[in-house]
Amino acid sequence: MRKTRFFFILGFVCLLALPLLAQEKPGTVGVVFIVKPKAGMRQQFEQANKRHIDWHRQQKDTWAVTVWEIVSGDRIGQYGYGTFGHHWKDFDGHAKFDEADMADYLANVAPYVEPVVASYSIRHPELSRPMEGDATLSEVVEYHLNMGGESDFLLAVRKVHEAIQKSNYPMYYYVRELYNGGEHPTYVFVFPHKNWADFEPPEQTFLAMLEKAYGRDEAESLLKLFDKSVRSVRSQIIAYRPDLSYSPSAK
Structure with missing residues (x-):
C-alpha cells in the first residue's frame, strides 16, 4: 500500500514538473548587429x-553578448555583435534594459561607427552539429535560396546531416534561418574552428562520405537538389573577440 502511494505521489509530482521542464527548453532566437568602424577609427x-x-x-x-571581427569577404574589417538562445517573449522582458543599453551605446560607441545593420534569425538544433570546446574562428556561409526552393533545400540538408551524424564525419556546424533583416529565404551555416590549422579538410572527402552513406547515384542526386535550390552563396571568416565580448558567468 505504501509503495502504491509512493508511486502515485511521484507520478503527480512529475506531472506538476512537466510545464516547468517545457519552460526550460533553450530558446532558438538570435539577433545580430553588424557595424563598420569609421575610417581611421578602429582603435x-x-x-x-x-x-x-x-x-x-x-x-x-543577464544576456551574453558575443563580438567577432570579420576577417575575409566583402565585409572585412567590420564587427558583429550577437546575442543568442532566446525566446521571443524574452525580448519583452529585456526591453527596459535595451533602452538603457542603446543610450549608452549611442553616447559612447556610435560616434565611431557607420550605420548599424540588424537581423533576427532562428537556430535549427535538429540540423546542427555543435563542436566541443571553444572556437576562435568560424566560416559563415549564407545560402540565398530560390523562391519555392526551400523544401528541396531542407530535404537535401537533412539527408546530408543524417549521413554526417551516422558516419561521425569530422564536420561541425550551426544552422540558422533568417527571420527578418535581409533577403528571403536565407539560411546561414556557421562552421566553427579551434584555430587556422582546423580548416584543413578531412582525409576522407565530403563526396566520398556521402557516397559511402547513400551510394553514388543518390549522393549526386542530393547535391543536384541542393544546388538547384540555391540562388547565390556568400561566405566570410570571422574571428571571435572575447576581449570585446560579455558573458554573465564571467568574473
Missing part, C-alpha cells in the same frame, strides 16, 4: 566598445 571603436561592455558588466546584464 577608438574598440576602446569605446570595451567601455560599453564594462557597462553591461556593471549593470549585471
